[in-house]
Amino acid sequence: MSNALLNRPKNVAVIDDSDAVRRSLSLLLTARGYAAMAFATGAEFLKSPLKGSFDFLLIDYKMEDLSGVDVLNALRGEGVDTPAAMVSGWETSGLERLAIEAGFAAFIRKPMLDHILFSLIGPPLGGEGVPRRRPKAEGAA
Secondary structure (H helix, E strand, O other): HHHHHOOOEOOOEEEEOOHHHHHHHHHHHHHHHEEEEEEOOOOOHHHOOOOOOOOOOEOOOOOOOOOOOHHHHHHHHHOOOOOEEEOOOOOOOOOOHHHHHHOOEEEEOOOOOHHHHHHHHHEEOOOOOOOOOOOOOOOOO
């Protein structure tokens, strides 16, 4: 792999129907050295010709048009296997389990802590893999 590819910023898509969340996450990611692109709806993201070119996806659980699970299912159905985290401010019981069972690498509650977010995405420059699934905790069934 060439040095140019290893040194390019990781591309992160932010898919969230909240303008404030999209702006703040995009600013935070960019300030930390990532390349961020925001999408206001799941449908907007799924129509994008760039949907398969991201290194990591941050997808809101509850949006006006599609749920985060709907978006991830559509991507997987198209063969896009980019690692993704479900993001939600909802305190619904079982939502984290739903996210993991749906194929998300992780579930992040809003408001999120920076260190949790960046530990999932990995370093801002390419060349280091992102875990595809969250490892089970020791002793977990």
